[in-house]
Amino acid sequence: MNRHQVLPHVELSSEPNALKKVDCCAPQSYKGTGFLSITDMPRVADEASTKLPGDGFDWIVQTYFKDSPGSEPHQILELGLKGRLYLVCQRCLQDCVVDLDEKCRFILMNSEAEADAYPIEDEEQEPLVVKQHFNLLETIEDEVLLSLPLIPKHPEGFCEPHATIFGDVGDEQPENERENPFNVLKNMKKN
Structure with missing residues (x-):
């Protein structure tokens, strides 16, 4: 590819099936936005x-191409995600809203060997192996x-621990009447 060549710019379809086969090996750049429902991502x-x-x-x-000294330009893919998902809170076992707002950048590689050779200390972008029919x-x-x-x-203070984690509610004793678990050891020491 010529460093000064103007590459075609392709608009990505927002349809989930169209995102399953993106030709990232072609000398062109991509741009697109859309919405994916939870059902589109099993x-x-x-x-x-x-x-x-x-x-x-x-x-x-x-996606765009970035010059790299001494070699062919590398293709960069920037991805932004924003949305929410309901997960089970591990404190109260009720629904918990998780809002995501992520931005990541990948350098597109043609092979696993090329990706393995990429410097791991580069925290700005990570290698991603792509084929002609890349599943975006x-x-x-x-x-x-x-x-x-x-x-x-x-967040702290928004939920109470679930009662079944600590035993049945009916079996609970008031805080001051609970049996000390070390009483057994104390009695053993006396004998």
Whole structure:
């Protein structure tokens, strides 16, 4: 590719099926925006505790070529995601809203070997291996899943721990009447 060549600019379709086969090996750049519902992303839907109509993620994608000294220009993919998902709060076991607003940048590579050789200390962008029929929808879904918290929780003070975690409510004793678990050890020491 000639460094001074003007590349065609292609507008991406917002249809989920069209995002499954994007030709990232062609000498052209892409731009697109759209909305993906939770149902368009089955792995994300599996994580959701509640699925409401209209839930999903707005996305924006742009690719461009960036000069790299001594070699051919590298293609860069910038992805922005914004949306919300309902997960189970690990404190109270009720629905918890998780709002995502993510921006990530990838350098597109042609092979696994090329991606493995990419410097790991580059925190601005990570390598992403692409083929002629690149599944952009899967990459968007991957980034949503990677952005989810490991342990979803409401903010402090917004929920109470679930009673069944600590035993049945009917079996609870007042705080001052609970049996000390170390009494057994105390009695053993006396004998």
